[in-house]
Amino acid sequence: MIEIKDIAKAFNGKEVLKGISGTFKQGEINIVIGGSGTGKSVLLKCIIGLIKPDAGRVLYDGRDFYHSDAEMKQAIRREMGVLFQGGALFDSQTVLQNVRFPLDMLTNMSEAEKHERAEFCLERVGLAGTNDRMPSEISGGMKKRVGIARAIVMNPKYLFCDEPNSGLDPLTAVKIDELIKEITDEYEITTLIITHDMNSVMEIGQNVLFLHQGLKLWEGDNTSIAHSEVPEMNEFIFANKLLRDAAQ
16 A cells, blocks of 8 residues: 655746645555646656655555665665556567566576566566567557566566556557556555546546646546546546547
C-alpha cells in the first residue's frame, strides 16, 4: 500500500500540486486521471522520488520515503517497477538486455540467473523468442510489453505506469490493460497508473483519483464515476468520449 499525504509542488512560484492526498491499495489498479497540465506526471515523479515535493509525505507500507535514510530509500526503490511513457527502451540493446538491465544494475545474481529471470518475464508478457530482437524491430505494443517485463523483473511490490496506452491502437491498448491487471492480481502488486484514457479507467480502474489544476477533486471506484457531481470531471469524461468517437 502507498499513502500520499498533502503532497505539494511548485515550479518558479507556480503551484502544480496543491496538497494531494490518497491511498493506493495493494493488489488493486489505482488510476490517476485528469487533463494535460493537471499535475498527474509531477505527482508520479514525486511518488517515485524523481522530484522532491515541497511538502507532504509518501509512505510505502508505512515507510516514509522522504524521511528515510539513504539505505531505506534504496531498499524502497528496489521494490519499484516503472513502465515509462513510450517504453523508454535502450535502442542499442536487445530485448533481453533491456529486460535484464535492472538486474545488472541492482543485483548480484549470476549471468545464468539473470538470463533465466529475464526470459521468464518475457514469456510472462507473451514475448517468448524475442530475446535477440532490437527495439527498432518490434511494434509499439511489443515495446510496451518489453517495458512491462523490465518493470517486473525485480519482483516489485509497487508498479508504476505512465500513460501505458499512449500511441497504441485501441485493440493493443486493451491487451496492455489486461496484462497489467493480470500481473497486479497474480503478484498482489500495488499498481498506480497515470492516464487520460477513460477506456482503461472503466475496464480496470478499481480506485480512481481525478486531478484538476493541481487539486484532487474526486476519488472513488470506476462504477461511481457516472454518478459524479463534479462538473470538471464530467467535462473531462465527456471530452474524452468525443475524442474516442472521433477516432473510430
